[in-house]
Amino acid sequence: MATQRSSARGPVWTTVVAAVLLGLGWLVFESGLLDRWTQQSPAASSGPAAEQLAELRVAPQGSMDGYSRARFHHWIAQPKAGRNCNTREAVLARDGQGVHVDNRCQATSGSWTSVYTGQRIDNPSDIDIDHMVPLANAWRSGASAWTDERRERFANDMDVPQLVAVDSSSNRSKGDQDPSQWKPAARDQWCEYATDWVTVKHAYGLTVTAPEKSALQEMLGTCG
Structure with a gap:
């Protein structure tokens, strides 16, 4: 009798399991959970920046000999911004x-x-314009071999994300350090930085x- 009861439950148990799995499958697809489960890791999904980083040549820092701001x-002058604008x-x-x-x-x-930092500043004199890649870091990374004209373009380039208005305290804390030495205090800014x-x-x-x-x-790993 025990064997018969077990056999009788077999089809019922299979039916129940199948229904549960089908229900879960519907839930996964309906709620988009499957997309999240199969999503690439943040580091892998950081897109063009990760690809560009892979293309950069890795080399020791160069010398500071001859450097000057x-x-x-x-x-x-930035004529496109208006008359008298720098x-x-x-x-x-x-x-x-x-x-x-x-x-003026x-x-x-x-x-x-x-x-x-996320700090709000209402006085323009308390704002520093930061070079995303500091001038001294650029010098050690290859700019020492540039012409003065190219260095001038780099220091004033508004077509790439090289210039940003920030609080003076964080700008001076950053100095000429790279991301292995200094990162924004606001972690949610790491991806953009x-x-x-x-x-x-x-x-x-x-x-x-x-x-x-x-x-x-590591910082690009926070994107996504």
């Missing part, structure tokens, strides 16, 4: 909200949010150190 002439004022106008300028194109009021850093270095054919590349991979 004067070799990267800034801030130059790069600093053009970035302030681009990155701020409700920005008003005088007839200098910002007189507005508000800015530092992407490094690493993406912008890689974009700039790729655009100008600059090198990265091994620790720098590792840190950038």
Whole structure:
């Protein structure tokens, strides 16, 4: 009798299991869970930035011999931003909200949010324009071999994410350090910071150190 009861339950149990699995399958597809389960890891899905990082040449830092900020002439005139506007004022106008300028194109009021800290700043004189890839880092990464004209373009380039309005404290804390030595305090900015850093270095054919590349991979891993 025990054997018969077990045999009788077989088809019923199979039917129940099949129904449950079908139900779960419907739930997975209906709710999009399957998409999330099969999604690439953040590091793998960081897209073009990860591809660009892989293309950068890894090399030790070069020498600082001959370096001077004067070799990267800034801030130059930016006629597209308006009459009398230089790069600093053009970035302030681009990155701020409700920005008003005088007839010399200098910002007189507005508000800015530092992407490094999330701090809101209402006084334009408290804003620094940061070079995403610091000038000294660029010098050690290949810019020492550039012409002065190319260095000037690098220091004033508004076509790549090289210039950003930030709070002066974080800008000075960053100095000329790469992402293996300094990262934004706001972790939710790591993805954008690493993406912008890689974009700039790729655009100008600059090198990265091994620790720098590792840190950038970690930060790109927060994307997605």
